[in-house]
Amino acid sequence: MQPKINEDDGKLIATSYNEEKCREALTRFVLLDEVSFKTIEGKGFKYMLGVFEPRFHVLCRTTIARDVLQVYVDKKQKLKDFFVRNQQRVCLTTDTWTSIQNINYMCLTAHFVDSNWKLQKKILNFCLIANHKGDTIGKALETCLKSWGIERAFTVTVDNASSNNDAILYLFKIVNSWNGAIMNGDHMHLRCSAHILNLIVTEGLKDYHESISKIRNVVRYVRGSPARLQKFKSCAEREKISSKKLLCLDVPTRWNSIYLMLESAEKFQKAFERLEDHDTQYFREFCLGKDKGAPTSLDWEYARCFIKFLKVFFDATLKFSRSLFVTSSTFLRQLCMVHSQLKNWCDSKVIFLKHMAENMRKKYDKYWGSYQVINPFLFIAVLLDPHHKQRLLRYCFALLWGEDRANEVTSRVISTLNEL
Numbered sequence: 001m002q003p004k005i006n007e008d009d010g011k012l013i014a015t016s017y018n019e020e021k022c023r024e025a026l027t028r029f030v031l032l033d034e035v036s037f038k039t040i041e042g043k044g045f046k047y048m049l050g051v052f053e054p055r056f057h058v059l060c061r062t063t064i065a066r067d068v069l070q071v072y073v074d075k076k077q078k079l080k081d082f083f084v085r086n087q088q089r090v091c092l093t094t095d096t097w098t099s100i101q102n103i104n105y106m107c108l109t110a111h112f113v114d115s116n117w118k119l120q121k122k123i124l125n126f127c128l129i130a131n132h133k134g135d136t137i138g139k140a141l142e143t144c145l146k147s148w149g150i151e152r153a154f155t156v157t158v159d160n161a162s163s164n165n166d167a168i169l170y171l172f173k174i175v176n177s178w179n180g181a182i183m184n185g186d187h188m189h190l191r192c193s194a195h196i197l198n199l200i201v202t203e204g205l206k207d208y209h210e211s212i213s214k215i216r217n218v219v220r221y222v223r224g225s226p227a228r229l230q231k232f233k234s235c236a237e238r239e240k241i242s243s244k245k246l247l248c249l250d251v252p253t254r255w256n257s258i259y260l261m262l263e264s265a266e267k268f269q270k271a272f273e274r275l276e277d278h279d280t281q282y283f284r285e286f287c288l289g290k291d292k293g294a295p296t297s298l299d300w301e302y303a304r305c306f307i308k309f310l311k312v313f314f315d316a317t318l319k320f321s322r323s324l325f326v327t328s329s330t331f332l333r334q335l336c337m338v339h340s341q342l343k344n345w346c347d348s349k350v351i352f353l354k355h356m357a358e359n360m361r362k363k364y365d366k367y368w369g370s371y372q373v374i375n376p377f378l379f380i381a382v383l384l385d386p387h388h389k390q391r392l393l394r395y396c397f398a399l400l401w402g403e404d405r406a407n408e409v410t411s412r413v414i415s416t417l418n419e420l
Contacts, residue, residue, distance in 0.1 A: 134166020204360035329385035
């Protein structure tokens with residue numbers, strides 16, 4: 001027997017050695033800390049466990065891998081039993097992409113409210129698929145839902161790839177045949193709001209990539225080696241720049257990273273200008289090159305406009321992208337905010353800002369320009385939020401589509417709510 005401290009009263013209690021519990025704890029360590037299986041075969045790790053509990057025989061990587069897999073199997077069965085027993089209705093989110101090895105993947109996530117009224121997020125599947133065709137995705141979704149015993153799907157959130165329309169149509173027929181759809185699945189398809197914002201912003205930035213490219217090139221140069229970065233930090237110190245933010249590069253598939261790159265780099269404008277005088281290679285590559293150039297004062301001015309411009313969409317994306325927080329009831333407010341900002345920028349006297357906003361407005365109108373193309377469940381979520389009332393709904397509709405349409409749209413939403 002060994003003494004153990006009771007967490008409730010701090011007193012010592014007797015406890016016996018339990019090898020099964022030790023093995024379970026080791027498995028949890030590998031899972032929670034996401035360490036490699038070979039970690040437990042390390043000499044230092046074995047020595048530490050030997051000091052803690054000499055009687056415990058440390059497992060090999062093959063055994064711990066089997067234990068980890070068994071944890072997954074047990075958890076999956078428990079969750080599946082919950083779905084089947086409660087006939088749980090879920091909201092699904094799925095996405096597909098191709099890796100650099102040209103392998104196609106699909107991920108399926110379920111969001112649902114459990115018996116304790118807590119919002120849950122569970123990754124149901126992460127699998128290979130043959131291609132990105134709609135039927136292929138739809139059949140993969142059907143197979144996954146069957147394996148989990150899920151028949152009641154509320155909505156399926158996807159990005160705006162055309163193949164997803166076919167995938168949702170396929171799944172719509174399947175779920176209807178299971179009698180698991182609401183309102184015959186008419187509003188099952190939910191477009192990803194964050195992806196729409198991505199498309200809108202990308203449309204606006206495509207004609208103004210030169211200034212962004214110049215800043216990207218000099219950021220990439222500075223981050224290219226420790227020596228360059230140290231020289232850049234020295235320039236920043238001499239210019240008395242107090243910002244603690246580090247330079248970061250953008251990622252082509254995430255426009256938000258453009259905002260983060262510009263927002264961090266703009267604070268170091270004077271440091272980049274000083275670098276021209278203190279780094280011969282930088283001067284030769286960016287100030288004397290024919291194709292490349294260091295950012296000019298005009299480029300930095302554009303960058304400041306981009307930052308102010310993009311922050312609105314960056315903040316909206318953060319609100320849309322929360323995974324463990326209800327976001328549907330915030331959609332309408334964010335839509336009004338984006339609508340108002342675009343309208344103001346379209347009337348701007350700054351020519352390039354006006355042109356950029358007009359390009360973005362075209363893409364905005366494609367997805368959000370009419371209430372008929374927006375899933376009504378997003379409007380109903382506003383009514384179900386205790387913070388909001390019907391007056392807010394009507395006010396937002398008037399702002400978006402005018403006073404004449406506000407009453408009509410409000411009536412349609414109320415009618416859909418009553419039908420639900």
